Amino acid sequence: MHGYRLMIPFAVLLFLLLFLSDSALAQRSVGSQQKWQQAVSGAEKEGRVVVFGPPGDIVRTAITQGFRKAFPKVTIEYTGGRGGELATRLKAEMDAGLHNVDVFLTGTSTAVVYLPKQALGLIPPALILPEVADPKHWRDNRLLYSDSTTPDNLIFVNHLSPLIVYNLDQVKPGDVDGLHSLLEPKWKGKIVLNDPLPSGAAHFHFRWIWELLGPDKAKDYYRKLREQAGAVDRDQRRQIEWVAQGKYAVLVAPSGGVLAQLLQRGLKVGVLGEFKDVGGWSTASFGSLVLLNRAPRPAAAAVFTNWLLAKEGQTAWSQALYHMSRRVDVPTDHLPPYVIPQTGGGYWSKDPKPGDKYWLSDLAENPNRTPEEEGILKQLFGR
Missing domain, CATH: 3.40.190.10 (Periplasmic binding protein-like II)
Incomplete structure (x- = not known):
């Protein structure tokens, strides 16, 4: 009761x-x-x-x-x-x-x-x-x-930013799937670099390498990659079209937005979203x-x-x-595989740990170069 x-x-x-x-x-x-x-x-x-x-x-x-x-x-x-x-x-x-x-x-x-x-x-x-x-x-x-x-x-x-674009007739995917693959002698003069000095994809691509390798190894990599390049260009559409036409075999650090629109128009190129040894970087x-x-x-x-x-x-x-929205109700079945991170891949901002694969480029602590980094890039790419 x-x-x-x-x-x-x-x-x-x-x-x-x-x-x-x-x-x-x-x-x-x-x-x-x-x-x-x-x-x-x-x-x-x-x-x-x-x-x-x-x-x-x-x-x-x-x-x-x-x-x-x-x-x-x-x-x-x-x-x-x-x-x-x-x-x-x-x-x-x-x-x-x-x-x-x-x-x-x-x-x-x-x-x-x-x-x-x-x-x-x-x-x-x-x-x-x-x-x-x-x-x-x-x-x-x-x-x-x-x-x-x-x-x-x-x-x-x-989502992941594309790391490289390559010509389908001149390059096999396994030939360029590691960070240091691009430094092999066979690619000398066959690479076009998206200029890293302005803001954009190349800015972050080189920032990622700096954070990934540390200053000394990054500077060495920058110098060797610059020596490999047949051209450095700021026209984000033209550089992709050059690769599709076979003028260059590989483009490093393409603009993901421009690339997506050219792919939708039927342009045929290969795209790599991450390297097998070091992963890649995520972007807005x-x-x-x-x-x-x-x-x-x-x-x-x-x-x-x-x-x-x-x-x-x-x-x-x-x-x-071809952007991957952060909304959970937006479909992803139309997205190309190169923008989608692998399940279980860890994210990092500073000092990657074992298992970390994707650098978070969009945090406020990451866009700005160090003075040392700025100096070497201006030395190599300044006009």
């Missing part, structure tokens, strides 16, 4: 807890819906959103057409280009007191290296939709920022998002951000650039 009496209050308490929990969830849902409608209404009044992002017609079309279909009353103006060049332009405009750009989609290093911290706006206030803001929709159950102390550079992509590629402080159209910027980071936008982005 006493147990029965005790169960009644407990049942009532449980009911109240569940009711209050559901009620709180409902209130948050209603609140987010109201905030979202206000943002959409504000974006429509602002009329447009200005976005800087990666180059290429495929990604431009995927993003602009997808956003226009979802929000026909908001015009999207998209400018594509190399991250460092766009960032330099953006900084010059801001220094002149001009604030024309709302959203910058780029590599994490570009924002860290080129833009002052005060130019970046905080991202969490702009994440309105529950399917975007809730960490459960993202890998590792978290939203990932390049700087864990300041959420102003959101990483929405993470162009897949990090920055909201500009003092952006002229904050509502439109928020609406675009939520569209891009939701499943629809992430799927469009992933299919256009």
Whole structure:
């Protein structure tokens, strides 16, 4: 009898807890819906959103057409280009007191290296939709920022960066599957290097080698690789086409974004995502998002951000650039094998341990070269 009496209050308490929990969830849902409608209404009044992002017609079309279909009353103006060049332009405009750009989609290093911290706006206030803001929709159950102390550079992509591209008639995969394979005499003059001095894939490729081998061995490797090269080039499309045409047998440190678009157009080349002896490095590629402080159209910027980071936008982005989204509900069956890490491969930032295979290039501690590293690269690649 006493147990029965005790169960009644407990049942009532449980009911109240569940009711209050559901009620709180409902209130948050209603609140987010109201905030979202206000943002959409504000974006429509602002009329447009200005976005800087990666180059290429495929990604431009995927993003602009997808956003226009979802929000026909908001015009999207998209400018594509190399991250460092766009960032330099953006900084010059801001220094002149001009604030024309709302959203910058780029590599994490570009924002860290080129833009002052005060130019970046905080991202969490702009994440309105529950399917975007809730960490459960993202890998590792978290939203990932390049700087864990300041959420102003959101990483929405993470996969392996291609290490080399090779000509299918001149090279067998097993001939170039080790880090030092490229130093063999038979490749002298047959290698084109993506210039490591600007921001981009080559910047990180050489940073990875520095962290992997240590300063002395890395400098020796840099010198020997430079001696092997028949050309050093900054045109990220041309250098890939040179390999496909047979002008060079191997390209070191290709741009993953440019490569993906050329592969979609039918270009035939071989691609290696990791070396058998030392692994590779993971990247956001162009897949990090920055909201500009003092952006002229904050509502439109928020609406675009939520569209891009939701499943629809992430799927469009992933299919256009062969990027592996950090969202757990975005399919990967369209991705080439070279971007997908092996299951069980460990990740590292400093001092790799046994079993570590993939260097995390996108953490804020990793983009900047040491003075010693900068010196040897300018000596070898300076113009």
